[in-house]
Amino acid sequence: MQRRSLFAAALGLLTLAFSQATLAAEPLKIGFIYPGPIADVGWTTQHELGRKLVEKTYGDKVKTYFVENVPETADAARVVRQLINQGCTMIFTTSFGYMEATAKLAKQFPKVSFDHATGYKMDKNLGIYQTRFYQGAYLMGVLAGKMTKSNTLGFVGSHPIPEVLRNINAFTIGARSVNPNAQTKVIWISSWYDPPKEREAAETLVSQGADVLYQNTDSPAAVQVAEKKGLYAFGQDSDMSKYGPRAHLSANTVNWGVYYVKKVGDKLAGKWKPEDTAWGMKEGMIEVSPLGSAVPADVAKIFTEKKEAVASGKLEVFAGPLKDNAAGVKVPAGSVLPEKDLWSLTWYVEGVQGSIPK
Incomplete structure (x- = not known):
């Protein structure tokens, strides 16, 4: 009887360790929404280059998703919800017109980290980033x-x-x-x-x-x-x-990658916080x-x-x-x-x- 108890306890510890290892191995899922098409030049293209730099920098620690041509309307909220349903716990909304939708979603999903480009509304889980x-x-x-x-x-x-x-x-x-x-x-x-x-x-x-x-x-x-x-x-x-x-x-030109790499690194390290960031030539963003x-x-x-x-x-x-x-x-x-x-x-x-x- 004692052997069975010891065996059960050991099995439980092994199961817990396996579960924790599995969780530790889960990549951070990150979603990006873009207002325009990914072409070979332009605003959306530069954000896409930033997303790719995140993947290159962090490898299998992250898994990124993106949706292009997202209207700056109620559609933005629908797209972000889809990304969250796919497991994204970090979202970057990359245009001013997404501000209202992002602010509402941040309140609805308090465990998701949101960063919004070029806006001014912040929250406990919503930061903003601008360029000079x-x-x-x-x-x-x-x-x-x-x-x-x-x-x-x-x-x-x-x-x-x-x-x-x-x-x-x-x-x-x-x-x-x-x-x-x-x-x-x-x-x-x-x-x-x-x-x-x-x-x-x-x-x-x-x-x-x-x-x-x-x-x-x-x-x-x-x-x-x-x-x-x-x-x-x-x-x-x-x-x-x-x-x-x-x-x-x-x-x-703008290099969004320097910002994305920094914020994703903060999230992976458990140090992400909402910030009001405005970077320019000094930081290598412009x-x-x-x-x-x-x-x-x-x-x-x-x-x-x-x-x-x-x-x-x-x-x-x-x-x-x-x-x-x-x-x-x-x-x-x-x-x-x-x-x-x-x-x-x-x-x-x-x-x-x-x-x-x-």
Whole structure:
């Protein structure tokens, strides 16, 4: 009888050890949802490269899932629930329009770790991550200001949210830092990815006198228009030089992988916590691609000096004096736009024409 009890106890311990080993061997399941298609350039593509870097870094410790072309509607919540039902205990929602759905789901699934890109709502299990994309946009503006002959710059806008307005303003500040006569015209297309609309907007801007084009949209349409018309343009999110080798001056690119690797490592170590993260050139999240052959040596020198100053923190993009385009002082001389105002920015800087759509 005693032998049977000892045997049963030993068997129970073995079963428990096996169960614990099995649990320990279970990979961390991570879900990503993307607003656009995975192509060879653009916002979604850069997030996808970040997901792949997570897999490369952590191997069989993780299992990742992704869903592309997820509308920024109630569909987002449905897709995230599906990922959670597949066992995902970590979710990355990669666009501003997913914010409300992510905030609601975080309350419904308190054991899941959520990270939302470019939003502002946080919770006990919901962190946010932003980029200082405006740093690269400023540098693109420096090139635009030196390369324009018409002093008219064209910008294809997606949605009039602070993230995009920061880039329009930073681009214009950069241009006017080397060319005070530079002006920026903006056309909004109400989409992150719509190549026909992007192309039409770029062509309209050219017809209005723009000879340098930039965009906060995902396709290389603006670069292609510039190439065809003998003008200049920039890549956004990714290097787009192959779509306009003569037109492409540089690109404002983002490396999401550095953030994803850090947060997944925290989760694996049991140290994940919701954070408000804003990384830029200093952290290696924002990078600019090599300069195109059309950029003269003297312009390249100015660009390099400013790039080093931005990366080191010596040059603040939104430093005063700054006015809005109605001549109202927004940042006095000697001051820098406060962080909270930067992330909730809702005005055009001096040099941007027109008004922001409601």
